[in-house]
Amino acid sequence: MDARTLRDEFLARFGRSPRVFRAPGRVNLIGEHTDYSGGFAMPCAIDKACLAAAARNGTDALRIASVEMEETIERPLARFQAQGHWSDYVAGAAAALQEAGVEVPGADLIIWSDVPLGAGVSSSAALGVAVTLALAGIAGADQTREQTARIAWRAETGFVGAPCGPLDQFASVFGAPGSALVLDCRSLRAELAPFPTAVTLLVVESGIHHAVREGGYPARRADCEAAAASLGIALLREASLADLHLLPPRLQRRARHVLSENARVLAAAEALKQADAASFGALMNAAHASLRDDFEATCPETDALAAIAASTPGVFGARQMGGGFGGCVLALAETDKAEAAAAAILARYSHPSGSPAPWFLCRPAGGAAEVVL
Numbered sequence: 122m123d124a125r126t127l128r129d130e131f132l133a134r135f136g137r138s139p140r141v142f143r144a145p146g147r148v149n150l151i152g153e154h155t156d157y158s159g160g161f162a163m164p165c166a167i168d169k170a171c172l173a174a175a176a177r178n179g180t181d182a183l184r185i186a187s188v189e190m191e192e193t194i195e196r197p198l199a200r201f202q203a204q205g206h207w208s209d210y211v212a213g214a215a216a217a218l219q220e221a222g223v224e225v226p227g228a229d230l231i232i233w234s235d236v237p238l239g240a241g242v243s244s245s246a247a248l249g250v251a252v253t254l255a256l257a258g259i260a261g262a263d264q265t266r267e268q269t270a271r272i273a274w275r276a277e278t279g280f281v282g283a284p285c286g287p288l289d290q291f292a293s294v295f296g297a298p299g300s301a302l303v304l305d306c307r308s309l310r311a312e313l314a315p316f317p318t319a320v321t322l323l324v325v326e327s328g329i330h331h332a333v334r335e336g337g338y339p340a341r342r343a344d345c346e347a348a349a350a351s352l353g354i355a356l357l358r359e360a361s362l363a364d365l366h367l368l369p370p371r372l373q374r375r376a377r378h379v380l381s382e383n384a385r386v387l388a389a390a391e392a393l394k395q396a397d398a399a400s401f402g403a404l405m406n407a408a409h410a411s412l413r414d415d416f417e418a419t420c421p422e423t424d425a426l427a428a429i430a431a432s433t434p435g436v437f438g439a440r441q442m443g444g445g446f447g448g449c450v451l452a453l454a455e456t457d458k459a460e461a462a463a464a465a466i467l468a469r470y471s472h473p474s475g476s477p478a479p480w481f482l483c484r485p486a487g488g489a490a491e492v493v494l
């Protein structure tokens with residue numbers, strides 16, 4: 122669906138014209154489980170996005186609808202409480218805006234998204250950012266892109282209760298066509314790194330799902346925080362390799378992943394500058410091995426899928442992407458050979474459903490913005 126069709130749908134349902142805001146999903150090229158330790162990551166926005174159409178409704182509630190579902194959910198502005206429902210992402214954005222001092226008006230919203238759910242490409246961040254932009258827009262709040270990303274991040278950690286870092290929301294907001302972002306998760310500054318047209322990103326779903334709220338992710342995050350605390354530093358990013366022997370073995374492995382992964386992101390940024398896809402791919406393979414052996418956040422299926430992808434002709438490197446313990450594998454492929462590589466990978470990977478694994482190709486796309494209609 123495009124923004125004009127969504128506007129027309131809004132007009133038909135609510136009898137007035139809305140403004141429409143768009144926020145993309147993301148992939149993360151390299152730099153996994155580094156963001157909440159203040160480290161480096163290299164995400165980019167993709168061309169799959171969430172659209173939020175919104176207009177004031179003159180009431181003291183949000184009325185939230187989605188294109189796919191018939192129901193319209195009403196959430197009063199005065200008392201937002203998490204309900205374990207998808208509309209929590211909308212209520213959470215409104216609550217985080219209120220916390221930031223924005224007077225959120227009563228509003229009608231219709232949401233539509235083509236960011237695949239549960240595939241590890243941040244469908245929830247796309248929803249949170251689109252709604253944050255939409256509500257701020259109709260409230261007349263003049264906020265910077267950094268404020269938008271921070272508020273949407275706060276909505277997900279504070280309200281929805283996912284203990285995630287800033288990666289997904291910053292990628293969705295700061296994404297730029299044709300460039301990856303080198304994101305410093307301590308300063309929250311993003312630099313653009315032009316992405317060569319000769320290479321393409323291939324996302325293949327493993328079929329194993331794991332939510333950021335479930336055990337593995339919070340446990341790894343707790344390990345990183347315990348390692349930092351025991352070294353007497355605020356963020357694990359500030360540790361030095363020479364000090365890691367002071368930690369017990371498990372925390373040593375976690376910290377080694379974070380420090381080596383930060384170094385790989387910086388090396389990958391250098392490889393991008395040189396348009397050196399082979400070195401970039403080797404860093405992705407090393408990132409997967411570190412996530413598997415030191416961070417212990419992969420699973421047999423993503424290990425198998427990453428190994429298959431990395432050994433497929435036309436692929437420079439591959440690794441499990443996202444929160445971990447499943448999700449999807451991201452491969453860096455030669456643009457001309459990417460479709461053939463996908464077919465070869467699908468033929469060798471047994472997806473748990475018995476059907477071929479869902480996959481798509483993407484390139485860095487633009488970040489969140491209002492759609493001018």
Ligand code: GLA
Pocket residue numbers: 152153154155156157285286287288289333443444445
């Ligand atoms: C999820 C979280 C991010 C980040 C990644 C792992 O996507 O939402 O904040 O921690 O996992 O790199």
